[in-house]
Amino acid sequence: MKNLTSLLLLLLTLLIAGPLQAAPRRDFASxxxxxxxxxxxxxxxxxxLRVYLRFPNRNALRRGFPLHVMGWADFNARKPSWQDTVRRTTRQQLPSGDAALLNFALPLSRLAGTQALSMAIGPAEDALSGDAAWLRLTPENLNRSFVLLDSMSQPLMRRYVRAREVFGVAAYAPGQTLNVYRYPLSSLAAAPPMASTNILGQQPRTLGLQDSARFNADQLLRLPVGLYLLRLGNRGPQLGLLVEENQFPKLTSADELIAPLIYVSTSQERQKxxxxxxxxxxxxxxxxxxxNDDQDQARQLIRMFYGRVITANQFFTAxxxxxxxxxxMLYVVLGPPETVYRNGNEERWVYRGGQSQVGTFIFRAKPSTFAADNYELVRRPEHEYLWYAAVEQWRKGRTAQPGR
Structure with a gap:
């Protein structure tokens, strides 16, 4: 009888306290x-595996904290599969700006069964957060034995260069041959998030090779505009590289300024x-x-719209x-997502900007020869209302108003 009374009291306490709250999901919006x-x-x-990190604020390296590295079976796992403190790192202050570089090596045997790495300098709990440096461990990341360098022999840390910009390739083993294959650039903009398969049409499965060349892997390169595949040897590791015109990711020519308007204007307006x-x-x-002829408002709209285009180029170019x-596409029209969840090979972008701007968009990883970290939107009819509501905000000049 005493045990039964205790059990009833426990159940009553749980009912009064309400349902148990699950731990909040990790947010990768930053x-x-x-x-x-x-x-x-x-x-x-x-x-x-050598890992290179570029911190936007060099002060993070001056506080005396060690680098914490954690391996995860999945992005949304609550506990890491393993964790370690890396004390032997190579740190380098960049000659200009606030950024700083750091690199270290991990044994590949340690990465077995690991889908992602998180890394942070600071208290150990910082590496648990979505604000840490996160790396999805794809075959390309694990097997590529070279890294791109800028003209100052620093890791380039991006998959695009400008036409005739000087860059290099640093291969782990010296004396290798670099094969370079050139393909045509794509100017096909993403279809709206509610588009059906019929509207999307059949996308080309292969690209026609335009040109190829062979270089020493340790020589500096300048390439004309195009989409490139860089490969060590004939069957070695490869990497996609986009070579763009002018000051990419910035927009300088009239054509570059007009083209992104495809998301908020009609074809007749753009042609005009x-x-x-x-x-x-x-x-x-x-x-x-x-x-509506408000010059200050027009300047704000221009800064916001093209600022988002430039940022999208920096984050998503492949x-x-x-x-x-x-x-x-979503980044430009709807802005940065308020919350980002990751699960396996999937990303969920959550918007909660207002009654007409609440929605969740699902992206699924769709790696290609040129882009190992490419994601494709799961298009759904229910996205139509949110999409047109956001476009209307642009069309009426309301997006850049205070509070938006």
């Missing part, structure tokens, strides 16, 4: 916030801009019309410019 993202690259070195005697001035007048991709 991975898509300029100035917060810690950039990551890798190079295989024999039986080890292309055909104008002074297309750049025509773009200014387009935004001035959106802002086989084509970032603003053309599925994630880039």
């Amino acid at each position: 991975q898509y916030r300029p100035g917060l993202t810690i950039e990551v690259d890798t190079r295989r070195e024999g039986d080890s 801009l292309f055909d104008a005697p002074d297309p750049k001035k025509a773009v200014d007048y387009f935004w001035l019309g959106v802002a 086989h084509k410019a970032g603003w053309l991709t599925d994630r880039g």
